[in-house]
Amino acid sequence: MHDLPNLDAELLQQPDPQRLGAADEPAHPPRILLLYGSCRERSYSRLLTEEAARLLQAYGCETHIFDPSGLPLPDDAPDTHPKVQELREWVLWSEGQVWCSPERHGAMSAVFKAQIDWIPLTLGALRPTQGKTLALMQVCGGSQSFNAVNQMRVLGRWMRMFTIPNQSSVAKAYLEFDEAGRMQPSAYYDRVVDVMEELVKFTLLLRGRADYMVERYSERKESAEALSARVNQRSI
Numbered sequence: 001m002h003d004l005p006n007l008d009a010e011l012l013q014q015p016d017p018q019r020l021g022a023a024d025e026p027a028h029p030p031r032i033l034l035l036y037g038s039c040r041e042r043s044y045s046r047l048l049t050e051e052a053a054r055l056l057q058a059y060g061c062e063t064h065i066f067d068p069s070g071l072p073l074p075d076d077a078p079d080t081h082p083k084v085q086e087l088r089e090w091v092l093w094s095e096g097q098v099w100c101s102p103e104r105h106g107a108m109s110a111v112f113k114a115q116i117d118w119i120p121l122t123l124g125a126l127r128p129t130q131g132k133t134l135a136l137m138q139v140c141g142g143s144q145s146f147n148a149v150n151q152m153r154v155l156g157r158w159m160r161m162f163t164i165p166n167q168s169s170v171a172k173a174y175l176e177f178d179e180a181g182r183m184q185p186s187a188y189y190d191r192v193v194d195v196m197e198e199l200v201k202f203t204l205l206l207r208g209r210a211d212y213m214v215e216r217y218s219e220r221k222e223s224a225e226a227l228s229a230r231v232n233q234r235s236i
Contacts, residue, residue, distance in 0.1 A: 030061045030203045033094035037101035037112025039069045042181075044139040044173035045109075048192070049100045051183045052137065055196040056098075061203075064090055066115070074117040084118050088128065091119055096133035096203040097161070098196075102173075103140050103148040116155055130160040131210030135199040137168040137192065144171035160214065162206060166191075166198045 036049040053063040071083040079085075101112035119128055134156045138148035149167045156163035170176055170188045183189050206213065
């Protein structure tokens with residue numbers, strides 16, 4: 001053993017290539033939750049999200065789009081509020097997610113951020129977002145920007161999600177959708193296809209393995225110490 005006096009050798013686990021190989025592949029289609037960040041009647045973040053959902057379904061996924069309308073401000077209602085419970089249930093259901101926000105004042109929208117703020121890092125014994133895949137998109141009213149997706153990438157990391165490398169930013173979104181709300185052919189559309197394809201691939205790669213991928217030495221150590229404390233307490 002190397003000279004690592006601060007390490008609990010019994011809790012150190014060597015990465016196991018076998019566990020990164022063939023997983024117990026779930027039989028159901030990949031489950032993807034999509035969140036968007038505007039309650040406008042003609043919301044371009046919603047229209048882009050709906051287009052993404054169609055692509056995901058074409059790739060064989062089961063999708064659900066959460067409607068943020070009626071979701072209270074964080075801490076302005078109890079977490080038993082029906083919309084909060086609905087959001088959390090869909091988060092637990094999902095294996096991957098798509099986040100799409102308009103850029104407002106150089107940042108993600110308050111409507112979008114409120115949804116994330118209602119998702120706790122822990123929910124009982126579960127970490128609702130840990131190990132799930134994530135794809136990021138934004139819509140802009142003017143020239144192309146990446147402020148919102150960059151902010152959401154930080155959020156995704158904080159929520160312990162596997163955020164895929166590719167992302168989409170649709171500039172002058174009001175020009176990219178027809179009267180029926182369908183996205184028109186463009187390089188922006190092609191990028192959305194790319195992002196959804198990549199999300200599905202990463203989701204298929206990680207599901208069945210995510211728990212192992214996010215398992216941590218520090219958490220094994222904390223659990224061992226908690227168990228020892230309980231055992232010692234009982235022996236008193």
